[in-house]
Amino acid sequence: MKPETVVLSSASSGLARMLLGLPLILCLVLAAFQLVARPAAAAEIDDQFRAWLQNDLWPEAKQRGISQKTFDAAFAGIKPNLKLPDLVMPGTKPTTPQKQHQAEFGSPGNYFAPLATVTAGARARATQNAKTLSAIEKRFGVPSPVLLAIWGRESGFGTVKIPYNAFEVLGTKAFMSTRKEMFRTEVLAALEIVERGQADVKSMKSSWAGALGQPQFMPSKYLQHAIDFDGNGHPDIWNSTPDTLASIANYLVHYGWVKGRDWGFEVTVPASVSCALEGPDKGKKIADWAAMGIKRVGGKPFPASEMREQGFLLMPAGRNGPAFIVTPNFYVLKEYNQSDLYALFIAHGADRIANGDKPFVGEWGKVDELYRSDIAAMQRGLEKAGYDVGSADGLPGFKTRRSIGDWQARNGRAATCFPDKGLVEAMK
Incomplete structure (x- = not known):
């Protein structure tokens, strides 16, 4: 590959268009400038982040009883992680991302692919933890298979590596995400966990979304629902299987689990029953x-x-x-x-x-592959037509699905209650 080709391919597409036809020396200068500018922009965000920590987050943390020692330890060496999803760079406005970041909001049938792995692992751990599960089910009334399914889905029964620094993730998102206030609450809760002595800073590992430990609790949920079930004096959802399983059960009970009822x-x-009747x-x-x-x-x-x-x-x-x-x-x-x-x-x-591993009787049919931004545009069209889609966020929840079905029926179309390319085009 020629040197000038290397320069062009390493630049952004916009810069590449500018460079076409320019003398090689000028191309090299402009490309070098861009490579220098990127770190400079990141350094500027780092400086803004440190100022935000000191002037904005710290006063509230102090008011909530967080010590300077805890705060400084939590954020020592922390910089914003600009690779996290759903960030809004300083000076820009939020946009709907094209692609989904969570599997829960992708093609429905694909989501169940790992189910057999979870169920097999759950059966093995049901035997290993039979006494603990029996005691938890007796106390909370949540069936053991439900607890095992959540444990397996969230962290592979504690085997999945949880690589992120919780304060890096939560701090970044509280500073510059699309949901700043929510993550501000969570980063303050994470500081409280450390302040209480329930975990040290090094133990605060999280997912890319800031969820902690084997049950993947957000920090505020840890404070509300995590319990000590193994009797060592503190809720340890990172290392203790009894604490993990009992905390999951406690969480579900707090949200109203009805003992004795199926799901x-x-x-x-x-066909005579409208799919638009869906919803809680x-x-x-x-x-x-x-x-x-x-x-x-x-x-x-x-x-x-x-x-x-x-x-x-x-x-x-x-x-x-x-x-x-x-x-x-x-x-x-x-x-x-x-x-x-x-x-x-x-x-x-x-x-x-x-x-036993019996699959669904109904089959997951093929659905159109749509960008999240396409679905968001469709939702905005439905909103203009007077429908409640929940939120025009590109995620087809039950309000969006039933709105689709109602619109389809009113416009002489077969009611499918699910986004498709034709509907996206019709809503433009």
Whole structure:
């Protein structure tokens, strides 16, 4: 490769267009300037970050009882990690990213690929931790398979390496993310964990989103829900299996887990029942859903104990995948992660851990591969038409799905309740 080609390929596409046709020496000067400017810009952000720590975050941390020693130790040598997603660089405005960063919001069927690995690992650990699981289930009323499914999904039962410095992640996001206030709360909570002596700074390893330990609690959730179950005097969700499992159970109970109720049932939904009836705010007695022609797959009736209880229609891929009638316990699982697919992974995984690896009866159909920015544009179009999509964030939650179904039906289209290329074009 010629030297001038190297220069052009290492520059940004915008600079490359500028360089075409210029003398080689001028090309080299301009490219060198760009390489110098990038570190300079990063250094300027570093300086702004240190000023923000000292003048903005520290006064509030001090007011909350955080010592100077803890604060300085937490942020010693910390610089903003500009590789994290969902950042807003100083002087710029937030934009909807083209691609998803979380698997929960991708193509529905692909999300369940690792399920067999989780269920196999869970069965092995069910035997190893039988006494602990029995004691936790007796105290909290949350079935052991649910706890194992969450543990396996979140951290591979504690085997997955959690590489990030929590204060780097949370500090960066509190300083310059699209959700500054949320992460400000979390970084202050992380400081409180260290101040209380529940973990030292070196132990505060997190995911790229700032979640801690084997159950992947955000710091504020740790303070609210983590408990000591092994009797050593402090909740250790990094190293203790009993503390990890009991803390997950405690979390679910705090959000309203109903002892003795199932999470839900896979069903068939006749064409006469609109997919736009989906959602936790459109509940009916399960007997009423059954009267509309909704049936459990496999021919089993709904349990008699459930018929008078409230259930909710769930169609995470619209008409392109399995359908479910879920109970309030499903929405408790969503409190762990605000994704229908995540809650369904845990719920279905728990069933498979307990009863064997039987897949969904309904198949996940092919859906159009869309950018997150495409879906956000479609959502804005639906909002202009008067629909409540939840938020035009490019994530097709239940409000977006049922709005799609209603719009399709009103405009003479087959109601699928899921984004597609045709709908994106129609909303432009």
